[in-house]
Amino acid sequence: MTDFWAWVVFLKTLSLKALKKSIKHYLIDPYPFNKYNENLQFIESFTRNHFFSGDVVIPFRRIKNMYRKEIKVLDCTIRDGGLMNNHLFSDDLVRRVFQAVNKSGVDYIELGYKADENQFKRGEFGPMKFCSEQDLENIVGDTEKNCKISVMADIGRFDPDVLIPQSESLVDMMRVASYIKDIDKAIDLVNTLHAKGYETTINIMAVSHARERELDEALAQIEKESAVDVVYLVDSFGALYSEQIAHLAQKYRAALPTRELGIHAHNNQQLAFANTIESVIQNINYLDGTIWGIGRAAGNCPLELLLGFLKNPKFDIRPILEVLQSDFVELRESVEWGYTIPYVITGILDLHPRAAMKLRGSDQKDDYLDFYNKLTTEANV
Numbered sequence: 001m002t003d004f005w006a007w008v009v010f011l012k013t014l015s016l017k018a019l020k021k022s023i024k025h026y027l028i029d030p031y032p033f034n035k036y037n038e039n040l041q042f043i044e045s046f047t048r049n050h051f052f053s054g055d056v057v058i059p060f061r062r063i064k065n066m067y068r069k070e071i072k073v074l075d076c077t078i079r080d081g082g083l084m085n086n087h088l089f090s091d092d093l094v095r096r097v098f099q100a101v102n103k104s105g106v107d108y109i110e111l112g113y114k115a116d117e118n119q120f121k122r123g124e125f126g127p128m129k130f131c132s133e134q135d136l137e138n139i140v141g142d143t144e145k146n147c148k149i150s151v152m153a154d155i156g157r158f159d160p161d162v163l164i165p166q167s168e169s170l171v172d173m174m175r176v177a178s179y180i181k182d183i184d185k186a187i188d189l190v191n192t193l194h195a196k197g198y199e200t201t202i203n204i205m206a207v208s209h210a211r212e213r214e215l216d217e218a219l220a221q222i223e224k225e226s227a228v229d230v231v232y233l234v235d236s237f238g239a240l241y242s243e244q245i246a247h248l249a250q251k252y253r254a255a256l257p258t259r260e261l262g263i264h265a266h267n268n269q270q271l272a273f274a275n276t277i278e279s280v281i282q283n284i285n286y287l288d289g290t291i292w293g294i295g296r297a298a299g300n301c302p303l304e305l306l307l308g309f310l311k312n313p314k315f316d317i318r319p320i321l322e323v324l325q326s327d328f329v330e331l332r333e334s335v336e337w338g339y340t341i342p343y344v345i346t347g348i349l350d351l352h353p354r355a356a357m358k359l360r361g362s363d364q365k366d367d368y369l370d371f372y373n374k375l376t377t378e379a380n381v
Contacts, residue, residue, distance in 0.1 A: 067311040070285045074108040074262075075101045075303055078128050079152055080295035085335050087112055087126035093327055094128060095139050097291065100323035102146050104307065105314040108173060110150040111136065114158045136170045148172035148199075153189065155182045160189055166197030173199040175232075180210050183218040187226040194227035201286075203232040203264060207248060208239040208350050219255035230260040230286050235275065238268025238298050238343070239350035242278040249282035262286030265301050267293055268347025270339055272301040277309065291320055292328045294335075297353035298343035336360060341368045349375055 077097055078089060094111065101109045112128030112135075120129055127135040131151045140149070150173040153160075166172065174193045178186035183204075190200045202222060207215065222231060233248050240248075245263070252261050263279035263286070265272035276287055289303035304324065307317045342356035345368070359371055 067313075068280075068285070069312070071280070071310065071312065072107040072286050073303075073306060073310070073315070074110060074150060074286060074288050075106050075147075075290065076110040076150075076264075076288055076300065077101075077290040077294055077303070079110040079112050079150075080290055080300055081335075081337070082112060082126065082128055083296035084294070084337050085126075086124060087129040089126055089128065091127070091138055093331070095141075096323050096327055098139050099143060100291075100319040102143060103319040104316050105312070106147055106303070106307075108148045108150045110152060110175065111139065112151055114151050114153045114163070114174070116157055116159055119157055131171070133164070133170060140170060145170075150175055152177055152203075153193075155179075155185045155189065158189075160192045160196075163193070163196060169198075171198065173201065175201040175203055177203045177205055177234075179205050180214050180218050183221060187222060187228075190226050190228045194229075199230075200228050201230040201232055201262060202226065202228050203234050203262075205234045206236040206352075207234055208237055208244075215251070216255065219252060223256050223258065228259060230262050231256055232262035232264050232286070232288075233279070233284070234264045235266055235272075237350055237352060238266035238272065238347040240265075240275060241269075241271065242274055245275045245278045246282055249279060249284055253283065260285055262288065264288040266295065266298055266347075267300060267302075267339065268298040268343045268353070272299075273305045273309075276301045276306060292324050292332075292338075294328065294331075294337050297337070297357055298339060298347065299337045341366075342371055345372050345375060351375065 075097075078087070078094055082089065098109060098111070112131045114131050115125070115129050117130060122130065127138070136149065149171050151171050152175045155176070155178050163169075163174075174190075176186050176189050176193070183202075186202050190202055193200050204210070204215075204218065210218075219231070222228060231252060233245070233252060235245075245265075249261065249263075261279075261284045263276055263284050265275045265279075265288070267273075272293070276289070279287065287306060288300060289306040290300040291303050293299035293302040304317055304320050307315045307320065340356070340360065342359050342365075343353055346353045346356045355375065356371070359365055359367070364370070
Protein backbone atom coordinates (compact mmCIF):
# COMPACT_ATOMS: atom_id res chain seq x y z
CA MET A 1 0.00 0.00 0.00
CA THR A 2 1.26 3.48 -0.74
CA ASP A 3 1.59 5.85 2.15
CA PHE A 4 -2.03 6.86 1.61
CA TRP A 5 -2.30 8.44 5.03
CA ALA A 6 0.48 10.92 4.18
CA TRP A 7 -1.59 12.57 1.44
CA VAL A 8 -4.26 15.22 1.54
CA VAL A 9 -7.36 13.83 -0.21
CA PHE A 10 -9.61 16.41 -1.82
CA LEU A 11 -13.23 15.26 -1.94
CA LYS A 12 -16.27 17.20 -3.02
CA THR A 13 -18.43 14.92 -0.89
CA LEU A 14 -17.90 12.03 1.46
CA SER A 15 -20.05 9.81 -0.72
CA LEU A 16 -19.05 6.20 -1.07
CA LYS A 17 -18.49 6.74 -4.78
CA ALA A 18 -16.00 9.57 -4.20
CA LEU A 19 -14.32 7.65 -1.42
CA LYS A 20 -13.88 4.56 -3.59
CA LYS A 21 -12.47 6.69 -6.41
CA SER A 22 -9.89 8.26 -4.07
CA ILE A 23 -8.91 4.91 -2.60
CA LYS A 24 -8.48 3.39 -6.07
CA HIS A 25 -6.32 6.36 -7.10
CA TYR A 26 -3.99 6.34 -4.12
CA LEU A 27 -3.56 2.64 -3.32
CA ILE A 28 -1.27 0.22 -5.11
CA ASP A 29 -2.55 -2.90 -3.35
CA PRO A 30 -6.27 -3.52 -3.84
CA TYR A 31 -8.38 -2.73 -0.82
CA PRO A 32 -11.36 -5.01 0.04
CA PHE A 33 -14.38 -3.00 -1.01
CA ASN A 34 -16.53 -5.92 -2.06
CA LYS A 35 -18.96 -5.95 0.80
CA TYR A 36 -21.19 -3.13 1.91
CA ASN A 37 -20.41 -3.61 5.61
CA GLU A 38 -16.70 -3.38 4.84
CA ASN A 39 -17.36 -0.07 3.11
CA LEU A 40 -19.17 1.23 6.16
CA GLN A 41 -16.38 0.06 8.45
CA PHE A 42 -13.83 1.86 6.31
CA ILE A 43 -15.86 5.08 6.25
CA GLU A 44 -16.24 4.94 10.02
CA SER A 45 -12.49 4.47 10.44
CA PHE A 46 -11.78 7.16 7.85
CA THR A 47 -13.92 9.77 9.58
CA ARG A 48 -12.44 8.96 13.00
CA ASN A 49 -8.92 9.52 11.77
CA HIS A 50 -9.31 12.56 9.56
CA PHE A 51 -9.86 16.26 10.03
CA PHE A 52 -12.52 17.82 7.80
CA SER A 53 -12.39 21.43 6.66
CA GLY A 54 -14.85 22.27 3.89
CA ASP A 55 -13.96 20.12 0.89
CA VAL A 56 -10.55 19.23 2.32
CA VAL A 57 -9.94 15.97 4.14
CA ILE A 58 -6.63 15.90 6.00
CA PRO A 59 -5.33 12.77 7.72
CA PHE A 60 -4.67 13.56 11.38
CA ARG A 61 -1.34 11.77 11.11
CA ARG A 62 -0.17 14.19 8.44
CA ILE A 63 -1.25 17.27 10.39
CA LYS A 64 0.47 15.54 13.32
CA ASN A 65 -1.44 17.56 15.89
CA MET A 66 -2.86 21.04 15.72
CA TYR A 67 -2.21 21.09 19.45
CA ARG A 68 1.54 20.63 19.16
CA LYS A 69 3.04 22.10 22.29
CA GLU A 70 6.25 23.06 20.47
CA ILE A 71 4.38 25.58 18.30
CA LYS A 72 5.17 29.21 19.11
CA VAL A 73 3.22 32.13 17.68
CA LEU A 74 4.91 35.48 17.14
CA ASP A 75 2.86 38.62 16.57
CA CYS A 76 4.68 41.19 14.42
CA THR A 77 1.76 43.62 14.00
CA ILE A 78 3.67 46.74 15.03
CA ARG A 79 7.01 45.82 13.46
CA ASP A 80 5.73 44.76 10.02
CA GLY A 81 2.68 47.03 10.05
CA GLY A 82 4.94 49.97 10.81
CA LEU A 83 6.56 49.58 7.40
CA MET A 84 3.40 51.19 5.99
CA ASN A 85 3.57 54.37 8.10
CA ASN A 86 7.21 54.67 9.28
CA HIS A 87 6.11 53.25 12.64
CA LEU A 88 4.24 56.45 13.40
CA PHE A 89 1.79 54.71 15.69
CA SER A 90 0.66 56.41 18.86
CA ASP A 91 1.99 54.96 22.11
CA ASP A 92 -1.61 54.31 23.13
CA LEU A 93 -2.24 52.10 20.09
CA VAL A 94 1.01 50.18 20.56
CA ARG A 95 0.19 49.77 24.24
CA ARG A 96 -3.27 48.36 23.47
CA VAL A 97 -1.78 45.94 20.92
CA PHE A 98 0.78 44.79 23.49
CA GLN A 99 -1.89 44.27 26.12
CA ALA A 100 -4.12 42.35 23.70
CA VAL A 101 -1.33 40.06 22.55
CA ASN A 102 -0.15 39.65 26.14
CA LYS A 103 -3.62 38.37 27.10
CA SER A 104 -4.09 36.16 24.04
CA GLY A 105 -1.57 33.42 24.87
CA VAL A 106 0.64 34.39 21.92
CA ASP A 107 4.25 33.56 22.76
CA TYR A 108 6.13 36.58 21.35
CA ILE A 109 5.32 40.12 20.31
CA GLU A 110 7.70 41.90 17.97
CA LEU A 111 7.35 45.58 18.78
CA GLY A 112 9.66 47.01 16.15
CA TYR A 113 13.25 47.46 15.05
CA LYS A 114 16.56 48.24 16.67
CA ALA A 115 17.55 50.88 14.14
CA ASP A 116 20.66 53.06 14.29
CA GLU A 117 19.63 56.58 15.27
CA ASN A 118 22.54 57.93 13.24
CA GLN A 119 20.84 56.55 10.12
CA PHE A 120 17.19 57.22 10.96
CA LYS A 121 15.74 60.32 12.56
CA ARG A 122 13.19 60.31 15.34
CA GLY A 123 10.18 62.29 14.27
CA GLU A 124 10.42 61.00 10.74
CA PHE A 125 10.05 57.55 12.27
CA GLY A 126 8.09 56.52 15.33
CA PRO A 127 9.57 55.13 18.57
CA MET A 128 9.13 51.50 17.55
CA LYS A 129 11.65 52.01 14.75
CA PHE A 130 14.25 52.28 17.50
CA CYS A 131 12.90 50.28 20.46
CA SER A 132 15.18 51.81 23.07
CA GLU A 133 14.67 50.50 26.58
CA GLN A 134 12.79 53.71 27.41
CA ASP A 135 10.60 53.30 24.32
CA LEU A 136 9.72 49.79 25.43
CA GLU A 137 9.19 50.80 29.05
CA ASN A 138 6.65 53.37 27.84
CA ILE A 139 4.66 50.53 26.28
CA VAL A 140 5.04 47.75 28.82
CA GLY A 141 4.85 49.86 31.97
CA ASP A 142 3.89 47.78 35.01
CA THR A 143 2.12 45.10 32.95
CA GLU A 144 3.21 41.59 33.82
CA LYS A 145 4.75 40.05 30.71
CA ASN A 146 3.03 36.85 29.66
CA CYS A 147 4.57 37.01 26.18
CA LYS A 148 8.20 37.57 25.33
CA ILE A 149 9.30 40.72 23.51
CA SER A 150 11.12 40.51 20.20
CA VAL A 151 12.71 43.20 18.06
CA MET A 152 14.30 42.97 14.62
CA ALA A 153 17.67 44.16 13.41
CA ASP A 154 18.51 44.67 9.74
CA ILE A 155 22.05 43.99 8.57
CA GLY A 156 23.95 47.28 8.34
CA ARG A 157 21.28 49.32 10.13
CA PHE A 158 22.08 48.38 13.71
CA ASP A 159 25.15 48.64 15.94
CA PRO A 160 25.28 45.62 18.28
CA ASP A 161 27.96 47.26 20.42
CA VAL A 162 25.37 49.61 21.93
CA LEU A 163 23.06 46.75 22.93
CA ILE A 164 22.91 45.98 26.64
CA PRO A 165 22.94 42.36 27.91
CA GLN A 166 19.60 40.57 27.80
CA SER A 167 19.54 40.29 31.58
CA GLU A 168 19.22 44.08 31.76
CA SER A 169 16.74 44.43 28.89
CA LEU A 170 13.00 44.08 28.32
CA VAL A 171 13.84 42.37 25.02
CA ASP A 172 13.96 38.56 25.01
CA MET A 173 14.54 37.79 21.34
CA MET A 174 16.51 39.52 18.58
CA ARG A 175 15.61 38.59 15.02
CA VAL A 176 18.15 39.28 12.30
CA ALA A 177 16.80 39.90 8.80
CA SER A 178 19.24 39.05 6.05
CA TYR A 179 19.44 38.36 2.35
CA ILE A 180 21.46 35.37 1.20
CA LYS A 181 24.35 37.58 0.11
CA ASP A 182 24.77 38.86 3.68
CA ILE A 183 24.59 35.55 5.49
CA ASP A 184 28.18 35.92 6.81
CA LYS A 185 27.21 39.21 8.45
CA ALA A 186 24.01 37.71 9.81
CA ILE A 187 25.92 34.86 11.46
CA ASP A 188 28.41 37.28 13.04
CA LEU A 189 25.59 39.45 14.36
CA VAL A 190 23.61 36.52 15.71
CA ASN A 191 26.65 35.14 17.50
CA THR A 192 27.23 38.53 19.13
CA LEU A 193 23.58 38.75 20.21
CA HIS A 194 23.61 35.17 21.47
CA ALA A 195 26.69 35.92 23.58
CA LYS A 196 24.71 38.75 25.21
CA GLY A 197 22.02 36.28 26.24
CA TYR A 198 19.30 36.90 23.65
CA GLU A 199 17.23 34.30 21.87
CA THR A 200 18.04 34.71 18.21
CA THR A 201 16.66 34.04 14.76
CA ILE A 202 17.95 34.47 11.23
CA ASN A 203 15.19 35.44 8.82
CA ILE A 204 16.36 34.66 5.28
CA MET A 205 14.46 37.18 3.20
CA ALA A 206 13.21 36.89 -0.38
CA VAL A 207 13.83 33.16 -0.42
CA SER A 208 11.75 32.90 -3.60
CA HIS A 209 14.62 34.70 -5.37
CA ALA A 210 17.39 32.60 -3.87
CA ARG A 211 19.39 30.32 -6.16
CA GLU A 212 19.21 26.73 -5.00
CA ARG A 213 22.94 26.28 -4.58
CA GLU A 214 23.38 29.57 -2.73
CA LEU A 215 20.55 28.68 -0.37
CA ASP A 216 22.03 25.24 0.29
CA GLU A 217 25.40 26.80 1.07
CA ALA A 218 23.86 29.43 3.35
CA LEU A 219 21.88 26.87 5.33
CA ALA A 220 24.95 24.66 5.73
CA GLN A 221 26.96 27.65 6.94
CA ILE A 222 24.29 28.60 9.47
CA GLU A 223 24.23 25.08 10.86
CA LYS A 224 28.00 24.91 11.10
CA GLU A 225 28.96 28.41 12.26
CA SER A 226 26.05 30.08 14.05
CA ALA A 227 24.55 29.92 17.52
CA VAL A 228 21.09 30.82 16.18
CA ASP A 229 18.01 29.27 17.76
CA VAL A 230 15.51 29.61 14.90
CA VAL A 231 15.88 29.98 11.15
CA TYR A 232 12.94 31.55 9.32
CA LEU A 233 11.68 30.82 5.85
CA VAL A 234 10.50 34.24 4.62
CA ASP A 235 8.24 34.64 1.60
CA SER A 236 8.98 38.35 1.28
CA PHE A 237 7.19 38.82 -2.04
CA GLY A 238 4.17 36.61 -1.36
CA ALA A 239 5.13 34.57 -4.40
CA LEU A 240 5.32 31.03 -3.03
CA TYR A 241 2.69 28.30 -3.24
CA SER A 242 2.15 25.57 -0.66
CA GLU A 243 4.07 22.97 -2.68
CA GLN A 244 7.09 25.29 -2.71
CA ILE A 245 6.74 25.93 1.01
CA ALA A 246 6.76 22.17 1.60
CA HIS A 247 9.88 21.74 -0.56
CA LEU A 248 11.72 24.55 1.21
CA ALA A 249 10.66 23.38 4.66
CA GLN A 250 12.06 19.94 3.93
CA LYS A 251 15.27 21.50 2.61
CA TYR A 252 15.65 23.66 5.73
CA ARG A 253 14.94 20.71 8.01
CA ALA A 254 17.52 18.48 6.30
CA ALA A 255 20.19 21.21 6.44
CA LEU A 256 19.38 22.44 9.97
CA PRO A 257 18.72 19.37 12.11
CA THR A 258 19.67 21.12 15.37
CA ARG A 259 17.61 24.32 14.87
CA GLU A 260 13.98 25.27 15.10
CA LEU A 261 12.32 26.59 11.95
CA GLY A 262 9.93 29.48 11.44
CA ILE A 263 7.63 30.82 8.73
CA HIS A 264 6.93 34.45 7.83
CA ALA A 265 4.46 34.64 4.95
CA HIS A 266 3.19 37.61 2.93
CA ASN A 267 -0.31 37.69 1.52
CA ASN A 268 0.04 39.01 -2.04
CA GLN A 269 -1.79 36.01 -3.48
CA GLN A 270 -4.00 35.41 -0.44
CA LEU A 271 -1.84 32.42 0.50
CA ALA A 272 -0.18 33.57 3.73
CA PHE A 273 -2.56 31.59 5.94
CA ALA A 274 -2.53 28.51 3.69
CA ASN A 275 1.26 28.58 3.52
CA THR A 276 1.46 28.89 7.30
CA ILE A 277 -0.80 25.83 7.66
CA GLU A 278 1.45 23.95 5.23
CA SER A 279 4.39 24.94 7.42
CA VAL A 280 2.65 23.44 10.45
CA ILE A 281 2.16 20.24 8.48
CA GLN A 282 5.89 20.30 7.67
CA ASN A 283 6.74 20.55 11.40
CA ILE A 284 7.72 24.21 11.40
CA ASN A 285 7.06 25.45 14.92
CA TYR A 286 7.55 29.23 14.88
CA LEU A 287 4.64 30.97 13.17
CA ASP A 288 4.34 34.70 12.43
CA GLY A 289 1.06 36.55 12.22
CA THR A 290 -0.32 40.08 12.47
CA ILE A 291 -3.64 41.53 13.56
CA TRP A 292 -5.97 41.72 10.54
CA GLY A 293 -2.93 40.78 8.45
CA ILE A 294 -1.40 44.28 8.71
CA GLY A 295 2.07 44.49 7.22
CA ARG A 296 4.10 45.81 4.35
CA ALA A 297 2.08 45.93 1.12
CA ALA A 298 -0.30 42.95 1.03
CA GLY A 299 0.42 42.20 4.66
CA ASN A 300 0.95 38.94 6.49
CA CYS A 301 -0.84 35.89 7.82
CA PRO A 302 -3.79 37.22 9.86
CA LEU A 303 -3.23 36.45 13.52
CA GLU A 304 -6.92 35.94 14.18
CA LEU A 305 -7.07 33.22 11.50
CA LEU A 306 -3.99 31.54 12.91
CA LEU A 307 -5.33 31.50 16.46
CA GLY A 308 -8.64 30.17 15.18
CA PHE A 309 -6.81 27.31 13.47
CA LEU A 310 -4.51 26.29 16.30
CA LYS A 311 -6.20 24.23 18.99
CA ASN A 312 -3.92 24.84 21.95
CA PRO A 313 -6.31 26.02 24.69
CA LYS A 314 -3.78 28.62 25.85
CA PHE A 315 -4.69 30.79 22.85
CA ASP A 316 -7.59 33.22 23.26
CA ILE A 317 -8.76 35.08 20.16
CA ARG A 318 -11.01 37.48 22.11
CA PRO A 319 -8.39 40.13 23.03
CA ILE A 320 -7.25 40.20 19.39
CA LEU A 321 -10.79 40.72 18.12
CA GLU A 322 -11.32 43.43 20.71
CA VAL A 323 -8.29 45.51 19.68
CA LEU A 324 -9.02 44.87 16.01
CA GLN A 325 -12.48 46.32 16.54
CA SER A 326 -11.40 49.25 18.72
CA ASP A 327 -8.30 50.36 16.78
CA PHE A 328 -7.69 48.68 13.45
CA VAL A 329 -11.02 49.41 11.78
CA GLU A 330 -10.26 53.12 12.17
CA LEU A 331 -6.56 52.68 11.37
CA ARG A 332 -7.43 51.11 8.03
CA GLU A 333 -9.05 54.37 6.96
CA SER A 334 -5.63 56.09 7.00
CA VAL A 335 -3.18 53.22 6.39
CA GLU A 336 -3.65 50.86 3.45
CA TRP A 337 -2.59 47.25 3.60
CA GLY A 338 -3.84 43.88 2.46
CA TYR A 339 -5.08 42.22 -0.70
CA THR A 340 -4.87 44.79 -3.50
CA ILE A 341 -4.46 44.07 -7.21
CA PRO A 342 -1.03 45.73 -7.67
CA TYR A 343 0.30 43.57 -4.83
CA VAL A 344 -1.27 40.53 -6.48
CA ILE A 345 0.61 41.39 -9.65
CA THR A 346 3.99 41.70 -7.92
CA GLY A 347 3.30 38.44 -6.09
CA ILE A 348 2.48 36.60 -9.30
CA LEU A 349 5.63 37.98 -10.92
CA ASP A 350 7.77 37.32 -7.82
CA LEU A 351 8.80 40.96 -7.52
CA HIS A 352 9.43 43.26 -4.58
CA PRO A 353 6.22 45.20 -3.84
CA ARG A 354 7.92 48.62 -3.84
CA ALA A 355 6.61 49.37 -7.36
CA ALA A 356 3.09 48.49 -6.27
CA MET A 357 3.42 50.61 -3.15
CA LYS A 358 4.55 53.53 -5.30
CA LEU A 359 1.58 53.01 -7.63
CA ARG A 360 -0.87 52.96 -4.72
CA GLY A 361 0.47 56.35 -3.63
CA SER A 362 -0.05 57.90 -7.06
CA ASP A 363 -3.00 59.28 -9.04
CA GLN A 364 -2.93 56.12 -11.17
CA LYS A 365 -3.31 53.79 -8.21
CA ASP A 366 -6.03 51.71 -9.89
CA ASP A 367 -4.47 51.47 -13.36
CA TYR A 368 -3.88 47.75 -13.01
CA LEU A 369 -3.52 46.75 -16.64
CA ASP A 370 -0.92 49.38 -17.45
CA PHE A 371 0.97 48.43 -14.29
CA TYR A 372 0.96 44.76 -15.27
CA ASN A 373 2.04 45.52 -18.82
CA LYS A 374 4.84 47.75 -17.60
CA LEU A 375 6.20 45.18 -15.15
CA THR A 376 6.02 42.30 -17.60
CA THR A 377 7.71 44.39 -20.28
CA GLU A 378 10.51 45.41 -17.90
CA ALA A 379 10.94 41.84 -16.70
CA ASN A 380 10.67 40.53 -20.27
CA VAL A 381 8.05 38.04 -19.09
